[in-house]
Amino acid sequence: MQNVYTVAQINSYIKNMFMQDFMLQSVFIRGEVSNCKYHSSGHIYFTLKDEKGTISCVMFAGNRSGLAFRMQEGQSVVVGGTVDIYERDGKYQLYAKQIVLDGAGLLYEKFERLKMDLEERGMFDISYKQPIPKYIKTLGVVTAATGAAVRDIINIASRRNPYVQIIVYPAIVQGEQAAASIVKGIRTLEDYGVDVIIAGRGGGSIEDLWAFNEEAVAQAIFDCRVPVISAVGHETDVTIADYVADLRAPTPSAAAELAVYEYRKYDETLRDFDYTLKRLFRNKLNLYKSRLEHIKIKLKYLSPTGQIREKRTLALKLEERMEDAMWTKLSKKRHRLEVYIERLKGLSPLDKLNQGFSYVSDESGKTITDINAVGIGDTLQINVKNGLIKAKAVDKESVVWEKKSKN
Secondary structure (H helix, E strand, O other), X not given: OOOOOOHHHHHHHHHHHHHHOHHHHOEEEEEEEEEEEEOOOOOEEEEEEEOOEEEEEEEOHHHHHHEOOOOOOOOEEEEEEEEEEEOOOOXXXXXXXXXXXXXXXXXXXXXXXXXXXXXXXXXXXXXXXOOOOOOOOEEEEEEOOOOHHHHHHHHHHHHHOOOOEEXXXXXXXXXXXXXXXXXXXXXXXXXXXXXXXXXXXXXXXXXXXXXXXXXXXXXXXXXOOOOEEEXXXXXXXXXXXXXXXXXXXXXXXXXXXXHOOOHHHHHHHHHHHHHHHHHHHXXXXXXXXXXXXXXXXXXXXXXXXXXHHHHHHHHHHHHHHHHHHHHHHHHHHHHHXXXXXXXXXXXXXXXXXXXOOOEEEOOOOOEOOOHHHOOOOOEEEEEEOOEEEEEEOOOOOOOOOOOOOOO
16 A cells, blocks of 8 residues: 555645745745735735736735835735745745835845845945044035935035035936946046045935946945945935945935034034133143142252251250250259258357357367366357357356157
8 A cells, every 4th residue: 555644744745845945935926916914913914816826925023124015905016035835724825025016026136136145245244344534524425416315415514514525426326327327426536535425316216226226336335445425215215335335324414414524513522622621731730830839848948048947946946945944943953942041041050149049169169068078277168149258167067958858
């Protein structure tokens, strides 16, 4: 009996075949929209049909960025995405990643192929991007000689800085000759030596903007030694030139603002710098003046004249201290002397004589203090307060004087 498979195995096998088919992994299908339903989850379910067939399609909510308009019944569109099997139902369908109105679909496919090719060649790499100078003197503009884009760039650039020279290369920006004209404009302004180049035009359809999706224009921007700002269409329009340029501006007006610094703010900044510089200079000058005064005072203090004056002042103070110490010492000694004088007065013989006392001596003047030192008939001298009395000893008697006891 031949091999028997389950439904799931067959659906899985067919899904695997679809996945191995390279063409079905990235395919663009043109058709008319039918049975279009916007689900509450954000997914879009619809059918593409033509006169000979239909195909079920779904665009998941995560891919809605690839849809720039709201789909309606009967619209002719080109849908890009992957054809795959939904295993549970065994039905194949187109999983849409981008949807454009018919007419732009082929160009969009061409755009994606060129974008992928240039990206693989490294032309979009950020390491090749040149910085936009902050202060420029000359601005080159590659755009149509007439139209809103060139007027907006000139008006805004002139308003922001009237001193910046604007050089416009009147290029053809639409049609078969547009790419060659844009390339020539970029190279001409590069040779002229402008500081920055703005390459762009106003908004339009993908067909109108196609010149900026040409490889020749991308190569000219990549090779240009002058920084290039792309300014093509409106903010939602994206071209190959935007990826290659050193800076993308959402509109020509924005490009002028990015390229030209505002002179008024620059002038205000200079005035602020001038004020700040003068303030810092004054602060620094005052600081050094203060330091100089401090050094001057210190030098004055440490100079020989200052040292002599300082030492002289110290000597005078020491002299005053010595005098004070000397007078203090003398006062103490004088006081002690007075005490001694008073004590001596109490012991002085003259004071005793003045008080009525006297003392006796022999003829030689030797004081007699013992009865045995005097003989009968010896001549004696009696000393009183106002003179000397001579006498003879006629008798003598021993007496024991009693001392008064202290109570």
